[in-house]
Amino acid sequence: MSETTTNNQAVDESTDPDLQAEFDARLAADQKVEPRDWMPEKYRKTMIRQIAQHAHSEIIGQQPEGNWITRAPTLKRKAILMAKVQDEAGHGLYLYSAAETLGVSRDELMDMLHTGRQKYSSIFNYPTLSWADMGAVGWLVDGAAITNQVMLTRTSYGPYARAMIRICKEESFHQRQGYEIMLTLCNGTEAQKAMAQDALDRWWWPSLAMFGPPDAESTHTAQSVAWKIKRETNDELRQKFVDMTVPQAEILGLTIPDPDLEWDAEAGHYRFGEIDWDDFWQVVKGNGPCNRERIAHKTKAWDDGAWVRQAAVQHTRRASQASPSENLVLSPSDAGAA
Amino acid sequence: MTPLLTYVLRLADDNLIVAQRLGELIASMPDLEEDIAVANIGLDHLGQARNFYHYASELDPDGRDEDQFAMERSEREFLNATLVEQPNGDFAQTQVRQFLLDAYQVPLYGAMTASADERLAAIAAKAVKEARYHLERSSAWVVRLGDGTPESFERVSRAVDYLWPYAGDLFHADDVEVELAESGVAVDPATIRPTFNATVAAIFATANLTVPDEAYVRSGGRTGFHTEHLGHLLPEMQSLYRAHPGATW
Amino acid sequence: MSYDVPPVEGEVEAEANEGTAGEFPLWEVFVRADRGLNHVHAGSLHAPDAETAARNARDVYTRRQEGVSVWVVPSSAIYASDPDDREAWFDSEKPYRHPTFYELPDEVGHM
Numbered sequence: 001m002s003e004t005t006t007n008n009q010a011v012d013e014s015t016d017p018d019l020q021a022e023f024d025a026r027l028a029a030d031q032k033v034e035p036r037d038w039m040p041e042k043y044r045k046t047m048i049r050q051i052a053q054h055a056h057s058e059i060i061g062q063q064p065e066g067n068w069i070t071r072a073p074t075l076k077r078k079a080i081l082m083a084k085v086q087d088e089a090g091h092g093l094y095l096y097s098a099a100e101t102l103g104v105s106r107d108e109l110m111d112m113l114h115t116g117r118q119k120y121s122s123i124f125n126y127p128t129l130s131w132a133d134m135g136a137v138g139w140l141v142d143g144a145a146i147t148n149q150v151m152l153t154r155t156s157y158g159p160y161a162r163a164m165i166r167i168c169k170e171e172s173f174h175q176r177q178g179y180e181i182m183l184t185l186c187n188g189t190e191a192q193k194a195m196a197q198d199a200l201d202r203w204w205w206p207s208l209a210m211f212g213p214p215d216a217e218s219t220h221t222a223q224s225v226a227w228k229i230k231r232e233t234n235d236e237l238r239q240k241f242v243d244m245t246v247p248q249a250e251i252l253g254l255t256i257p258d259p260d261l262e263w264d265a266e267a268g269h270y271r272f273g274e275i276d277w278d279d280f281w282q283v284v285k286g287n288g289p290c291n292r293e294r295i296a297h298k299t300k301a302w303d304d305g306a307w308v309r310q311a312a313v314q315h316t317r318r319a320s321q322a323s324p325s326e327n328l329v330l331s332p333s334d335a336g337a338a
Numbered sequence: 339m340t341p342l343l344t345y346v347l348r349l350a351d352d353n354l355i356v357a358q359r360l361g362e363l364i365a366s367m368p369d370l371e372e373d374i375a376v377a378n379i380g381l382d383h384l385g386q387a388r389n390f391y392h393y394a395s396e397l398d399p400d401g402r403d404e405d406q407f408a409m410e411r412s413e414r415e416f417l418n419a420t421l422v423e424q425p426n427g428d429f430a431q432t433q434v435r436q437f438l439l440d441a442y443q444v445p446l447y448g449a450m451t452a453s454a455d456e457r458l459a460a461i462a463a464k465a466v467k468e469a470r471y472h473l474e475r476s477s478a479w480v481v482r483l484g485d486g487t488p489e490s491f492e493r494v495s496r497a498v499d500y501l502w503p504y505a506g507d508l509f510h511a512d513d514v515e516v517e518l519a520e521s522g523v524a525v526d527p528a529t530i531r532p533t534f535n536a537t538v539a540a541i542f543a544t545a546n547l548t549v550p551d552e553a554y555v556r557s558g559g560r561t562g563f564h565t566e567h568l569g570h571l572l573p574e575m576q577s578l579y580r581a582h583p584g585a586t587w
Numbered sequence: 588m589s590y591d592v593p594p595v596e597g598e599v600e601a602e603a604n605e606g607t608a609g610e611f612p613l614w615e616v617f618v619r620a621d622r623g624l625n626h627v628h629a630g631s632l633h634a635p636d637a638e639t640a641a642r643n644a645r646d647v648y649t650r651r652q653e654g655v656s657v658w659v660v661p662s663s664a665i666y667a668s669d670p671d672d673r674e675a676w677f678d679s680e681k682p683y684r685h686p687t688f689y690e691l692p693d694e695v696g697h698m
Binding site: 037045048097100118220316 | 594598600610611613630631632633635636639647650651667669670
């Protein structure tokens with residue numbers, strides 16, 4: 001996370017062959033790249049882009065589930081859901097911190113999100129239409145996320161890898177609670193079971209698409225793998241997810257909405273049908289069911305908060321003028337105990 | 339209902355309703371750190387509500403569980419103070435509502451730790467720690483907003499004026515509180531009012547705010563006579579549960 | 588998830604700069620997991636002042652009882668060593684500082 005980019009930060013445009021060689025050697029030796037190390041500009045930009053997208057995804061990802069907090073069917077579910085959505089805000093925060101070590105501020109990144117100049121995962125542009133979606137999102141979307149994030153705990157950029165370790169630890173309950181919701185619905189009334197099937201029908205394909213375009217068409221996967229930012233390709237991760245999820249659906253007694261799905265005993269994998277990439281690209285380009293609402297909600301919260309942030313800054317300025325040393329030490333006993 | 343059950347439900351409902359309001363704010367706060375904080379506070383209140391409902395369940399002749407209390411009662415059966423059902427409004431209104439509630443709950447729970455009723459004392463012992471943290475946070479915001487910009491001062495002043503009459507409802511005392519207080523079970527709201535007043539006076543002074551001298555109290559929540567806002571909050575909260583009678587979630 | 592959204596038209600790359608300050612400054616957070624342990628760097632956050640930073644640190648970094656105490660330090664107050672100096676600063680080898688440097692007969696046992 002932000003391990004300080006403050007003094008004489010190394011934003012180096014040069015392509016000094018020695019530095020490049022040192023960087024390459026570091027990656028080859030599976031050592032982490034740390035904030036103030038020299039790194040190729042392209043690596044820095046790729047890293048900023050990916051961490052920012054990840055952070056934005058967590059932040060926007062609060063909305064589809066936040067949509068059901070006030071209507072959760074029991075107090076226990078309400079508490080779990082609030083805690084989960086809160087975790088997502090926390091994860092966004094860890095990730096923005098990691099991005100900040102690369103020399104961009106969170107406010108700049110927020111602005112890029114608000115103005116559509118940076119993207120977030122398209123999965124959050126689908127609506128949550130029933131309570132079963134809380135189950136499906138936890139089970140499928142978080143399941144897909146974990147597949148990806150476990151890989152990212154080994155990513156080459158140190159602050160990103162450390163944020164991912166923390167996030168993976170915290171997320172372990174997210175998928176389980178989602179699956180438990182599905183399980184309860186599937187053991188419930190006919191209406192509840194229908195709700196669960198409907199949610200699976202709507203979330204299955206978007207969850208597969210979350211892994212990104214097929215390797216053959218994914219131009220930047222190769223570079224990301226070479227830099228050890230990504231350590232497995234989109235298709236590899238997608239296959240891993242399908243293999244893991246199909247048996248889970250069977251336990252629920254739900255049908256995966258793919259007529260082409262079948263077990264390939266020889267390969268030891270499930271074969272699955274063609275993803276509708278046209279739909280995927282539409283959503284990425286901003287024409288998903290909720291793209292506009294998600295950004296509008298986020299932008300409104302930020303704009304509505306402007307006067308609050310100004311007030312806080314103003315108060316701090318005044319308080320520090322009144323007594324410059326105030327606020328420097330939190331708890332004297334503690335500070336002394338170092 | 340026995341007086342004790344009524345009393346416990348009053349305590350539970352304050353917390354559930356404010357938790358519900360805070361739950362509406364997820365992903366809508368002025369910054370990411372506040373989003374996380376508001377969820378913590380909401381979760382604390384929800385936890386307190388559930389602890390009180392669990393106790394109420396034991397006291398209830400019909401043995402209703404926490405969800406039946408939360409989801410099957412109508413507007414006229416909820417016993418929360420009218421303060422907590424007030425809408426979130428802007429950030430100032432949310433923080434002032436929270437501050438007034440915290441300034442009440444800290445001495446309330448503090449006194450309740452000495453209750454003759456062991457269950458209440460135990461719930462309060464946990465809750466008072468949370469309430470102290472909430473009060474620290476909401477006080478800090480009231481001060482920042484009062485002593486911030488002209489706009490924030492204007493907004494926080496308006497929030498205080500709007501919410502003040504509802505704060506009085508927290509201190510409503512009828513036979514339930516008074517009799518239970520005599521037997522050492524309940525906290526007589528009158529006994530904690532001075533602490534509340536002192537907290538408000540101190541924080542408002544730092545925040546350049548004036549304590550309203552408005553004596554009018556918009557009371558009735560404790561006996562199920564609410565403002566119109568609750569009639570919108572409950573249907574939303576209860577809609578899914580009520581659409582599937584008897585279902586397990 | 589694949590947060591790795593493929594590039595589309597209209598997307599702009601964020602430029603690294605000298606860390607433009609946002610509205611709220613950045614703070615580094617150190618958490619003591621339990622009594623008897625050091626405060627360890629946990630991450631960072633934004634806050635208008637130290638008091639708020641400490642409270643935010645509690646809310647952000649101790650949601651699962653990860654700590655009994657937090658410190659917050661303005662990120663700008665940290666002066667870090669230069670990675671380019673690493674060899675000069677950290678690579679000086681003094682094997683005789685390590686216990687394995689000394690060979691003792693087995694009869695001596697653990698020492």
